Amino acid sequence: MANQVFEAVRTVLAIRAYQDRPVPDEVITRIVEAGRLSASSLNLQPWHFVVVRDREGLRALGRLVSTGPYTAQAAFAIVAAYERSSPYGVSDVSRAIQTMILTAWAEGVGSNWTGFGGLEEVREHVGLDPRYEVLAVVPFGYPAGRVGLGRKNRRPIGEVVSAERAGTPFGE
Numbered sequence: 001m002a003n004q005v006f007e008a009v010r011t012v013l014a015i016r017a018y019q020d021r022p023v024p025d026e027v028i029t030r031i032v033e034a035g036r037l038s039a040s041s042l043n044l045q046p047w048h049f050v051v052v053r054d055r056e057g058l059r060a061l062g063r064l065v066s067t068g069p070y071t072a073q074a075a076f077a078i079v080a081a082y083e084r085s086s087p088y089g090v091s092d093v094s095r096a097i098q099t100m101i102l103t104a105w106a107e108g109v110g111s112n113w114t115g116f117g118g119l120e121e122v123r124e125h126v127g128l129d130p131r132y133e134v135l136a137v138v139p140f141g142y143p144a145g146r147v148g149l150g151r152k153n154r155r156p157i158g159e160v161v162s163a164e165r166a167g168t169p170f171g172e
């Protein structure tokens with residue numbers, strides 16, 4: 001039987017253009033549930049996720065994250081934040097973001113990570129307490145245009161994986 005998790009990992013791509021079509025609420029709920037259910041160091045769950053569906057709110061996020069203006073056209077976006085006091089916050093919320101991206105992909109919903117911290121205006125815009133740092137804004141939507149499934153540009157396995165000791169080729 002095919003490994004559906006691996007299929008999602010193998011085929012997921014950064015999606016930066018979306019259809020003008022809403023994502024059903026139950027799908028959105030599954031995506032945020034995937035974030036909530038993610039593991040975190042000491043199970044502290046030092047995160048908060050703000051789901052933005054309102055078009056004006058999405059436009060504002062597109063303006064506030066200079067590397068993700070396309071959020072303005074997304075069906076929804078998730079503002080992913082972590083508690084600044086947590087030494088593991090970046091790892092924890094990053095893991096949750098990836099889990100949400102893969103869960104969305106398995107539902108046919110594309111997404112992408114935009115921004116990397118320092119998003120104070122986003123934090124204020126969504127009303128998050130200053131004890132949180134916004135790590136990323138993740139826009140979601142059904143991909144516009146055809147998606148080249150599995151066509152990834154990655155370094156070869158021999159370059160990034162070793163067996164037993166670095167430098168020893170990892171073979172099959």
Ligand SMILES: Cc1cc2nc3c(=O)[nH]c(=O)nc-3n(C[C@H](O)[C@H](O)[C@H](O)COP(=O)(O)O)c2cc1C
Pocket residue numbers: 012013014015016067068112113114115116152153
């Ligand atoms: C930590 C992180 C930050 C990223 N930031 C941005 C960003 O600000 N804007 C953007 O368009 N893409 C961003 N990306 C997406 C990457 O550019 C993209 O995943 C990468 O080029 C590989 O493309 P692929 O996912 O389609 O294979 C980010 C990805 C990661 C993991």
